Amino acid sequence: MSRYDFLFRKGGIPALASCVSNTTQASCAGSLIVRVNECSKQATIELEFGLPVHGFETDQRITFVYDGNNFASGAIPVKGIHVSPENVEQITQISRSPTEHKPRSMQLTLTEPCVVLSPSGSISPKQGHELRFQQVATLARATKLDIVFDFLWLHRDKDAQFRYLIANASLTGFAHKNADTVEHDWTIFGVDEAVLPEVPPPYDFTSQKRSRHSSPGSPQTSPKRPLLDFPPGSPTEKATTAAASLSPRFPPSSPSAPAFDAFQSAIENAVENAVAKIVPDAIQRMLPDALAKMIPNAIEQMLPDALENTLTRMVNKSVAAASAAPGRTTQGLSDPTSPLYAMIRQHLDARLDELANDITIETQEHAQDLRDTAKVELEERLDDHRLEITELQAEGIADFQLACATELEAFKEQTLEMKEDFEQGTAEAYTTAKERLDELVSDRRVDLKERLMVEAGRRLYTEKPAVESEPTRRASSVPLGVGW
Incomplete structure (x- = not known):
């Protein structure tokens, strides 16, 4: 297994991602994770999103993987972004410091769409979150995207690795090994009809008839048939409206028109009598199932807002009632032996446990972020002191x-x-x-x-005497006939 270094934090940094070809779509907020190994020439960029997925109580982690071998040829352009009043709020959300911003835009051009890592085989949006789901799905199909992040998250020791990443085009990716996720492509965001919530079937305006398949949904939101949507005290108005809607085959001057009107009135009366007999029993049979499907969604949507204001009051009231009459049991929906009470209590306990876990996790993450921020600030101060000493x-x-x-x-x-x-x-x-x-x-x-x-x-x-005596001796020795 190849070793690698994280350019930013191991858990990623906040970032904004958008599709370059679709300028009308808003940016998707997520986490940016970058892994680099210069020795083996490997690099992987990941974008992690939390999506409300149908069938799950908590947001599911969806990861987009952009491997180095999927990068188009050429360097990755990185440029600065001007902070304006229009985008200052988004920039502040991804900034490391609330007072200092250094946003950078990194444009990725890919040869093919990214690899998607998700915890399930197919996913569909949870009700009320279709817009974000569609934004992330569009981003998964993009081959040219823009990633905005705060450059202050990059430590100065990692600057060389960052420049290596954006300048080198001949890179490969890391292996996708994760036991908690499954590898897919962008087609995983296709809508699965089997897991979508059931809705009442629409009218068929071509035949003025409705499908026979009934829906356990809310009866208040279901459209009514035109024949049954009038007060019971005006049969003339019903007959007139029904005749207009059914477009009778016989003109008013035809001799068969009175017989047709009588036949239509008989049908209406039979339908009204059948509805009066069938509807109460049908409601009594369908209401528990409908409530069983509606209660979890209602608790999920209403409990977070109401919990902060009513939880303390409810607990105090329950404790006071229990201490005042320990042997007393309530009636109706608050009866502990009631199946509806057990169902509500089960969903309420599960939701409270999830909220407690979410609060604990958020508190721990917040504390960890504060610790990391303090550590980084301390390192920056030490670096500043080292710089001053230098x-x-x-x-x-x-x-x-x-x-x-x-x-x-x-x-x-x-x-x-x-x-x-x-x-x-x-x-x-x-x-x-x-x-x-x-x-x-x-x-x-x-x-x-x-x-x-x-x-x-x-x-x-x-x-001198010796010199003077020398001629005498010489003269005496020289013959007399010799001339001088």
């Missing part, structure tokens, strides 16, 4: 770097000045040393020259 740290580092740069520049200037001073001092010392050496060399040269001259003179003086 900014302060960056400012401190910038100030430190500026101070270091200033000190380094000053140190460079001082070093250059010291270098120039050192070079100048070195040059002066070199010049002074050179002059001193030149003076020393000159003095030493003069002194050495003088010493050499003295030494040369001394040597010349000491070696």
Whole structure:
């Protein structure tokens, strides 16, 4: 099984969905769930709706699944929405904060209608909720829809995954594994006649006759036959109206017209006598079944509004009556032994249990939403504090770097000045040393020259007799005939 990340909350975020091709239809409010796995290139967008379905006391969860492989080629366009006085109420309902809105519109273009996950094989609308049922059914068939949500629900850590979702076109979906639902397509919203409430059959205006199949519905809302819809004290008026409605075959001038009128009057009298005998017994037989079908709907429609105002008074009254006369039993509909009382009590107890469960679930969900909101706000505050600390740290580092740069520049200037001073001092010392050496060399040269001259003179003086005696010896040794 592939692992995935939820872009928003696991239970989804409030969103509005509408069909792009049908601009006259209002948006459907539901929950948006987005799952993404970048490693396996999988993504699934789900829209979850709660629908009042016939045969169920509570709203049933219907889920539309849009897999990544059903997305049309190209990126998913996401754009902002201008908040106007006309749509501010709807935007506020899906916003994360009541004071700040950042609505975004995400347009999905599909290659085929979505997959529908529902808890039953076929569904039909509950009485009084046909409009919302039709809106959701139309949305299930759409291949191009617009989803509006508040971008503030997206955490900044999930921004990269969101951009990956809307930019990547080569995606696949996740497996649809849920033991509580069954996978269908949009045809599940077809009306099933077997589960619809029975209604009186209409008149057949072509033959002026009504179907023989009777209905256990309310007799007050059933249309009457024209022959029986007049006061019993005016038979002439009945005969005239019946003759006009039946369009007699004989014209008034025909000799058979009086016989036909007498025959018609006899039929009317027979029908009236039959109705007077049959209707009381029929009502007595049909009334319990009719009440059994009407009471659950009546309790379901009337109890939520009346419960808040009358429940406390009814309980106090029942307790007072029980404490005043513990052995007393009431008559009529309040008799505990009456089948009607047991039936009403059974439906009332079941409805009260459902209301208590709904209130408990709503309270828990509200508390969880408050907790999640507080957690998100705390994370946002921590993120803001982290951002402030990061900014302060960056400012401190910038100030430190500026101070270091200033000190380094000053140190460079001082070093250059010291270098120039050192070079100048070195040059002066070199010049002074050179002059001193030149003076020393000159003095030493003069002194050495003088010493050499003295030494040369001394040597010349000491070696002069030898030099002078040498010609005598040479002369004595040289023959006299040699010329110089």
